[in-house]
Amino acid sequence: MAQTVLHKAETRGHANHGWLNSYHTFSFANYYNPERMHFGALRVLNDDTVDPGMGFGKHPHDNMEIISIPLEGDLEHKDSMNNVAVIKNGDIQVMSAGTGVFHSEYNKDREQRVKFLQIWVFPDKKNVEPRYDQITLNADDRHNKLQQILSPNPDDAGVWIHQNAWFHLGKFDKGVSTEYNLKAKGNGVYIFNLSGDIKIDNQLLNTRDGYGIWDTDKFTITAETDAEFLLMEVPMLS
Amino acid sequence: MTKIEILVIGRHPEILQTVIRLVNNNPEWNATGCDSDEEAIATFTRRPFRLVLLGGGVEKESEDKLCNTFRSINPQITIVQHYGGGSGLLSAEIYEALDGRTSL
Numbered sequence: 001m002a003q004t005v006l007h008k009a010e011t012r013g014h015a016n017h018g019w020l021n022s023y024h025t026f027s028f029a030n031y032y033n034p035e036r037m038h039f040g041a042l043r044v045l046n047d048d049t050v051d052p053g054m055g056f057g058k059h060p061h062d063n064m065e066i067i068s069i070p071l072e073g074d075l076e077h078k079d080s081m082n083n084v085a086v087i088k089n090g091d092i093q094v095m096s097a098g099t100g101v102f103h104s105e106y107n108k109d110r111e112q113r114v115k116f117l118q119i120w121v122f123p124d125k126k127n128v129e130p131r132y133d134q135i136t137l138n139a140d141d142r143h144n145k146l147q148q149i150l151s152p153n154p155d156d157a158g159v160w161i162h163q164n165a166w167f168h169l170g171k172f173d174k175g176v177s178t179e180y181n182l183k184a185k186g187n188g189v190y191i192f193n194l195s196g197d198i199k200i201d202n203q204l205l206n207t208r209d210g211y212g213i214w215d216t217d218k219f220t221i222t223a224e225t226d227a228e229f230l231l232m233e234v235p236m237l238s
Numbered sequence: 239m240t241k242i243e244i245l246v247i248g249r250h251p252e253i254l255q256t257v258i259r260l261v262n263n264n265p266e267w268n269a270t271g272c273d274s275d276e277e278a279i280a281t282f283t284r285r286p287f288r289l290v291l292l293g294g295g296v297e298k299e300s301e302d303k304l305c306n307t308f309r310s311i312n313p314q315i316t317i318v319q320h321y322g323g324g325s326g327l328l329s330a331e332i333y334e335a336l337d338g339r340t341s342l
Contacts, residue, residue, distance in 0.1 A: 027330040060253040060325075064321055
């Protein structure tokens with residue numbers, strides 16, 4: 001029988017640093033909740049808003065698969081692998097930190113804030129060679145259907161990471177329903193509802209609610225209103 | 239106040255320094271960093287530690303050697319993998335380890 005966990009939006013950790021307003025689904029920085037450490041290999045789901053002209057200065061990472069999904073505005077990325085890039089709404093960025101990288105992320109715009117999801121997944125192997133990639137997604141490909149945006153396979157749709165994980169985005173009109181079949185045994189899915197109301201089987205999710213489901217092969221997603229959501233299938237780990 | 243002594247091992251010098259600085263931001267914790275197995279074992283032999291964090295770049299062979307050596311010196315020692323490189327995960331990792339919820 002499927003097991004589930006519901007994280008209502010208002011129960012997330014919250015840190016307002018002035019220039020950065022961040023909601024943490026799982027323990028992060030000064031937010032520590034032993035009941036909210038991770039969902040399987042999904043360790044970080046931060047819902048960040050960065051003020052104009054502000055950003056994250058140069059800082060390190062290692063041994064983590066880091067995925068950024070801009071929801072509004074543009075974010076400039078620079079890293080120690082000599083990548084300089086701007087990611088914008090409609091893009092997805094991935095960085096395998098592996099043996100170690102330094103990077104910075106700034107909102108260069110003087111007027112518009114940036115909203116983006118910062119997602120960290122435990123890698124399935126440690127100390128890999130660091131790598132960076134970003135692609136632009138076609139928004140039409142998720143209208144009333146699931147759009148794969150991440151997988152473990154370099155040749156598959158979307159970006160890839162060092163983990164047996166698949167991410168999908170959906171933008172459904174009210175009343176549209178689809179079934180999600182899990183890709184790998186032992187995986188679970190964490191659904192983050194970006195906007196509107198959806199039902200996962202019989203569980204209603206409002207905007208910014210999160211819901212984990214595992215020990216199942218499939219579930220049904222139904223848009224109760226026009227809605228956008230992110231599905232993250234990850235190994236549940238032990 | 240007696241601080242909780244934490245040994246941090248990592249191969250990337252700048253990341254190691256960042257992790258040490260972030261650990262030491264907590265006034266109840268004191269971090270000592272080592273970037274080689276030999277230095278880590280010598281340090282662990284000389285001083286008592288409550289917790290060991292294995293950071294980035296520590297290969298499986300070294301990890302096994304370090305864990306075995308540390309546990310032969312102090313069977314109660316808690317050893318955990320630090321993920322993320324001086325990131326927002328650090329404090330929670332340490333709290334979890336000190337509460338006995340995680341260990342290699």
